[in-house]
Amino acid sequence: MAATLVASPAAHAQGNGRAPVYLAGSGNAALDQHIQKLLEQNLESQNDLILISDEQAALTQDGPIVTLGPSAFSRIRQVNRKAPVLALLVEHDFLQSFVRRSPGQVSGVYHGAQLLRQALIGKAILPQATRVALISTTDTAELYDTLIDQLPAYKLEARLFVVDDDKQLIPTLIRALSYGDFLLAAPDDAIYNPRTIKHVLLTAYRRNRIVIGPSQAYVKAGSLASGYAPFPAMAEMAAGYLQTFFETGAFPAPGYPSQSRVEINEQVARSLNIPLDTREQIAQTVEKWLQEQRGQGDE
CATH class of the missing domain: 3.40.50.10490 (Glucose-6-phosphate isomerase like protein; domain 1)
Structure with a gap:
């Protein structure tokens, strides 16, 4: 056909x-x-x-x-x-x-990949991580609502830092990076866009923090890793x-495919002296954690 x-x-x-x-x-x-x-x-x-x-x-x-x-x-x-x-x-x-x-x-x-998967990619790369930094505007804060409730099951906690205007992005980012072991970026064009991403990535790099997400394109720009479908x-x-x-006569609600792969930026990892498993190993670790949690939910 x-x-x-x-x-x-x-x-x-x-x-x-x-x-x-x-x-x-x-x-x-x-x-x-x-x-x-x-x-x-x-x-x-x-x-x-x-x-x-x-x-x-x-x-x-x-x-x-x-x-x-x-x-x-x-x-x-x-x-x-x-x-x-x-x-x-x-x-x-x-x-x-x-x-x-x-x-x-x-x-x-x-x-892309569900935010929970993205967060777990960060934990797979930094196994000792316990805190995840999140940044949003007031209008996009809801992107993280479900994630914040899900993370404690994986021994992670998150804090959302809200940016009120463009001038507050970098000062808010600095506070977020001081809190989190890594910054998790959602597909939020109000925060992460071609105009801002260079400043976000450089600020994180200078403070020895990694950025996970929001997409493959941003991994090429300098995020350490991202999941993708x-x-x-x-x-x-x-x-x-x-x-x-x-x-x-109706579509199901939008969603993410159950399968996910991982893109990584090895140059950024070397610059920050972070050892990396292969993309396949990181993806397998994330899937293992998700399956274990689903298994506990069925008990």
Whole structure:
């Protein structure tokens, strides 16, 4: 089954009897083709995966639209607010307001890792760590609510430091770094963005503290490590969401794939004289801790 670009999506879908799934690409041809292939493998022969332009998306009425990346999602929402949309390659803070307004009709598969996994990556790298520093704005503090309650089960505690305005970012960060064994960064564009990340990372580095998260891109910039969801796991989860949509008329709530991998910055680790296990060993340690906790919950 190949993803096709057709002049009339509805006509194509009606021609073969399979329910259509429309795909709005990111603009990165290699990435789009890779995810197309993975989605096709998971959808098998149940649906037609149809690549559409923004103009065609405005006319679709007979199937959900999968969007790749925040730009694609925003474009599709602008041209067709009635279409059910499953967003891939987006983060929690980007999608949550849309989901609140259109539950069941807007959902997504996040491409990062759950904050608990991110925190445990930090503990796997620094086994003696007991305190996790968190920074947010007043509006984004809720990103950490669940995490703060989860951490004590893993012998970790966290404190949230709130930034009221841009001028307070570095002074607040310094206080946070004095408290925590490491700084855990959520996918929070209000705090961690291209304008601020260099200052955050340099401030942490000068105080001999590591930053975990929020994504692979920030590991390249200087975070020590981050979890992320592999593309095959995202595609498998997306196919399951689409199946649920066709069965019930609604998507499940957005979520993270159960599988997670770890990206590390070995240069930063060497600079801070921190010994590192391999990415695979760190991921296995995190998974072991999570399974142990789940086992205790079942007892």
